[in-house]
Amino acid sequence: MRTAQTLQRVVAQTRPELGRAPQLHECRQGKGDRIPIPEIAGILEIRPHTSTVLGVLCAWNSFQRKGNFMSFDGKVAIVTGGASGIGEATAKLLAARGARVLVADVSDAAGARVVSDIESSGGSARYLHVDVSSRDDARKMVHHAIETWGDLHLAANVAGIGQTPSRLHDMAESTWDLIMNIDLKGMWHCMAAEIDYFLSRDGGAIVNVASGAGMRATVGQPAYGIAKAGVIQMTRQGALEYAKDGIRVNSVAPGLIDTPAVKALPDDVRALYAAGQPGGRMGEPLEIAQTIAWLLSDEASFVSGLNHLTDGGWFQMSPA
Template sequence: MTDRLSGKVALVTGASSGIGQATALAFARAGAKVVAASRRDAEGQETVRRIQEAGGEALFIKTDVSKASEVEALVNKTMDTYGRLDCACNSAGVISASSLLTDVSEDEWDRHINVNLKGTWLCLKYEIPAMLKQKSGAIVNLASAASIVAFAGYAAYAATKGGILALTRSAAIEYAKSGIRINVVSPGSINTDMLNSATEDIVSQLAAAHPVGRVGEPEEVAEAVVWLCSKAASFVTGHNMLIDGGYSVQ
């Protein structure tokens, strides 16, 4: 544990696995009290257990970020429990198997929009007023290298991540003078459950596509999120931090 975020309260959506879980654990290591949110109850509770086992404080709230009532309840419960909200990482998201855009069903398109883009907007919609009460706060949204680099077969996913990038920039401008910093991280290929389901050949290709010669780890993204929420990044807002092993600069 460190004291970088001692006395702070951090909320993380998508905290049941991957980058979201790693970020929740990283916030706790930095000294923050953590509210972990996810649709998956057992996995979310496991995140809380790991934080508590390491000596941290955490609370799990089951949440579907595509539903306004549940996001509002999440933030209200956070405020009722801790009385403040200092940091938030809006990590919840979905991605479908590769498919040409003309083969994407309307249901799949709507699912991406509702969870990835609408879900991020809803989180901002309710997190920002909570932070305005204390006139300070830091939010990090999760986009993707796909927000600026084209990946064939992932049009729906890329469209939502590009939308998150634009949404973040607009929000950052709107609330900069209110003491709230809003940034976005855009990971490349990261070693999560989604990647683990791919074949060894695909994983090897992805690793080779990154100049550093490997895929990233969730903890590497999590550390960037914590930095963006810390005082060390006090003059950073509206920024898209690419965490992609150099993929996007090729």
């Protein structure tokens, strides 16, 4: 409320002919007049480093520069696991905002469909078969993006698999190996290949998809939870090691999301899952994609090493 009131006051003093400040949804659509940032800052009656003013200035500056928020015009992005669920939503969102997107996955038909959807909507995308458990595939993925579009700026490492519920002591070794090879080692393969290229240019941005299960032990998910905890720590390590190289690394920890795998469950099971959430519903893949997009964008230019919990409040209601 305070931010809105401040912006209204600024507009009233600088451009009274506008009558009011454009609302956030109008800024995204490129509506409204433009007010120079120095003009706003010059009449503010509160200190410019306060969060209220910073929010006003950053939001308005984004509107000034781009006409909308989180534009990826001219950017090249990789999205692993881009053939379905959170990965698909992320690939489509980045493409809709102007990025050229390499959709990487092992599901060829689904990946081709995602690319077709993007292109039919006026976006630019390519598909590449990539098994993230293979370091050679991860390197090939980065090279393919560069060869196709001449550069690489962004990477969303979404690819991963879940775990059939089991207890720690009686879990099959093959299950442990499979999950670690894809969910943890596969993430390292992708990060290493992406960072190797980013070091040769002016940096880049990476977002890894972790899980709330990586933040606290979850019954029946020992390998998955341990792997995702490793992803969170790997994210922090990358953020620390490569900050001076202009490389930002963050992670997103989704809660219960209504992905295709969850949609395939019986209705009564899905209803039970939803009822256990604070808001009475599961999250949508697009809601995670929007968090990923923000972390990849210039709006998050000083954000690195963050594990962004995006779970509708579930973590807060669960026992510590």
